[in-house]
Amino acid sequence: MQGSSVVTAAPDFATPAVAAAFAAFPDAARGGLLRLRALIFEVAQDTPGVGRIEETLKWGQPAYLTPETRAGSTLRLGVPKTGGFALFAHCQTTIVADFRRVFPDDFAYDGNRAVRFDVDPEPGAIAPLIRHALTYHLK
Numbered sequence: 001m002q003g004s005s006v007v008t009a010a011p012d013f014a015t016p017a018v019a020a021a022f023a024a025f026p027d028a029a030r031g032g033l034l035r036l037r038a039l040i041f042e043v044a045q046d047t048p049g050v051g052r053i054e055e056t057l058k059w060g061q062p063a064y065l066t067p068e069t070r071a072g073s074t075l076r077l078g079v080p081k082t083g084g085f086a087l088f089a090h091c092q093t094t095i096v097a098d099f100r101r102v103f104p105d106d107f108a109y110d111g112n113r114a115v116r117f118d119v120d121p122e123p124g125a126i127a128p129l130i131r132h133a134l135t136y137h138l139k
Contacts, residue, residue, distance in 0.1 A: 050072060063077075103125070
């Protein structure tokens with residue numbers, strides 16, 4: 001990701017199916033999605049109350065859950081129809097809307113369900129969204 005923030009390496013893929021989902025992403029989006037994946041694991045590790053992150057597939061997309069603590073709402077990574085890549089949150093939560101209120105013009109949004117990217121976001125800028133999602137049920 002751009003800037004001086006460093007994202008640590010993510011763990012190996014949880015399953016061959018998750019690895020295959022990443023391999024199937026377009027080349028132009030794969031790098032950004034892998035960096036978002038690494039950031040999800042990093043933010044989870046650095047955020048009290050989150051617990052272990054489970055990596056699985058939901059709707060064919062890599063998805064990240066907090067199964068032990070149930071602290072968070074599912075995050076998904078994918079490629080929107082409009083191109084680029086995106087971080088998806090459950091559309092019936094306020095996760096994306098809350099983030100949009102704080103950063104109305106800094107990112108592209110897909111309603112209440114996703115933040116879209118054409119280029120890698122600064123990790124420090126997107127980490128609050130991930131943290132909010134991973135602690136959503138701790139409010």
